[in-house]
Amino acid sequence: MIPFNKPYLTGKEIVYIEDAVKKGKISGNGYYTQRCHDFFEKKYGFNKCLLTTSCTDALEMAAILINIKEGDEVIMPSFTFVSTANAFVLRGAKIVFADSRSDHPGMDEEKLEALITAKTKAIVPVHYAGVACDMDKIMSLAHQYNLFVIEDAAQAIDSFYTGKDGIRKPLGSIGHLAAFSFHETKNIISGEGGMLVINDKSFAQRAEIIWEKGTNRSAFFRGEVDKYSWVDIGSSFLPSEIVAAFLWAQLENIEDIQKVRISHWEKYYNELQDWALKNEITLPVVPSYATNNGHMFYLVCKSIEQRQAIIDKLKSKDILAVFHYISLHSSVFNKTNNIIPELNQSDKYSDCLLRLPFFYELNIREIIEAL
Incomplete structure (x- = not known):
């Protein structure tokens, strides 16, 4: 697993x-x-x-x-x-x-x-x-x-x-x-x-x-x-x-930890380019003014159905991938207390963003081959 x-x-x-x-x-x-x-x-x-x-x-x-x-x-x-x-x-x-x-x-x-x-x-x-x-x-x-x-x-x-x-x-x-x-x-x-x-x-x-x-x-x-x-x-x-x-x-070990995590991120990014293009999936964007600290690697799928299919495929191979936040504007608390704004991009990430396994000791090759 x-x-x-x-x-x-x-x-x-x-x-x-x-x-x-x-x-x-x-x-x-x-x-x-x-x-x-x-x-x-x-x-x-x-x-x-x-x-x-x-x-x-x-x-x-x-x-x-x-x-x-x-x-x-x-x-x-x-x-x-x-x-x-x-x-x-x-x-x-x-x-x-x-x-x-x-x-x-x-x-x-x-x-x-x-x-x-x-x-x-x-x-x-x-x-x-x-x-x-x-x-x-x-x-x-x-x-x-x-x-x-x-x-x-x-x-x-x-x-x-x-x-x-x-x-x-x-x-x-x-x-x-x-x-x-x-x-x-x-x-x-x-x-x-x-x-x-x-x-x-x-x-x-x-x-x-x-x-x-x-x-x-x-x-x-x-x-x-x-x-x-x-x-x-x-x-x-x-x-x-x-x-x-x-x-x-x-x-004390921050330099080593960061080096390994950034290497994982870059391997995901470089090796998933063709797969992502073929499946109409968007890889992470890092603006020119920003750096990447290797915190997570995510995909933006074209639909919630595609995301679930990838989750299920990886799960069948004992790999856990997860989505992230349910946008706060659509939460039960906010719906009870406030008018709900229309935030289309936020909704898109709630429905379509998928995070792949990411940690220091991860073998990235196993995930890439499973996709």
């Missing part, structure tokens, strides 16, 4: 977890948490990083930081995971769904301005499959209309965007805030786990307080205050040192 995903272990995870336990502090924000924070801040130039128990938590922290309240509107793609929307709905926001691009499941940047109203507070671009949205266009709109930009970079670790200025920027470093995931299906994993990136320095101090249950506990342990107390709203967003130790083992 070839699964859709298989978590990759570097061999050091248990070693570092044991070390974390021996250090005598496993509740969080200790040695391994700081190593992970330092890694991301130095390697990618992020202003400040805070590990979280999930990408969902990072998004919820972002919603608190930008003071989302009842009646605010937040623009995001419909073709995304529910956490992208839930984080803002929980604070009272109305979600305004954007359609996907015709050539890529990411949000159609050309249609965003028409969705902006006097109530719009933020835009949440989702870098689907680790491929960048056109951040120049999004940041320009944000500046023009005084909006916040929160990058949902759950799938976008070690992926980049090159703007009109020619500067290559890591995804997650461009918006005011960004959220990453280390779920077991991602490139770099810790089982569950995530991270909030704070690029706008004005959010840094409050982010740490929200992260520490609404207290200034971190400042107290640094000796900046003589006692800590409840100073803001917050929650238990930080993960344990056990999670951070697992993550550190992965980060």
Whole structure:
């Protein structure tokens, strides 16, 4: 049986977890948490990083930081995971769904301005499959209309965007805030786990307080205050040192992991060209301003029936291929609470996008021959 995903272990995870336990502090924000924070801040130039128990938590922290309240509107793609929307709905926001691009499941940047109203507070671009949205266009709109930009970079670790200025920027470093995931299906994993990136320095101090249950506990342990107390709203967003130790083992090997995953992606892409053309199937598109980080490999079938036929064919050979999101605008929750917009491209990806097995130890040849 070839699964859709298989978590990759570097061999050091248990070693570092044991070390974390021996250090005598496993509740969080200790040695391994700081190593992970330092890694991301130095390697990618992020202003400040805070590990979280999930990408969902990072998004919820972002919603608190930008003071989302009842009646605010937040623009995001419909073709995304529910956490992208839930984080803002929980604070009272109305979600305004954007359609996907015709050539890529990411949000159609050309249609965003028409969705902006006097109530719009933020835009949440989702870098689907680790491929960048056109951040120049999004940041320009944000500046023009005084909006916040929160990058949902759950799938976008070690992926980049090159703007009109020619500067290559890591995804997650461009918006005011960004959220990453280390779920077991991602490139770099810790089982569950995530991270909030704070690029706008004005959010840094409050982010740490929200992260520490609404207290200034971190400042107290640094000796900046003589006692800590409840100073803001917050929650238990930080993960344990056990999670951070697992993550550190992965980060030590990020170059190797990325090299292998990108090689898998390129092999799929190169060897499926003729098959895809023959069957009227579209392979992934990576715009010229974006990079491919080897997060997933997907096909866009010509119909839902064709997709199901491919799923069934692979299943008969003990290979698990899966579709992805049911667009949020067509969800039961949204139908109950809002008017349903017409988002044809998003519907197309819901019906026709198919993800092939993708993980470090995968033998791509078996999948290609099965197709």
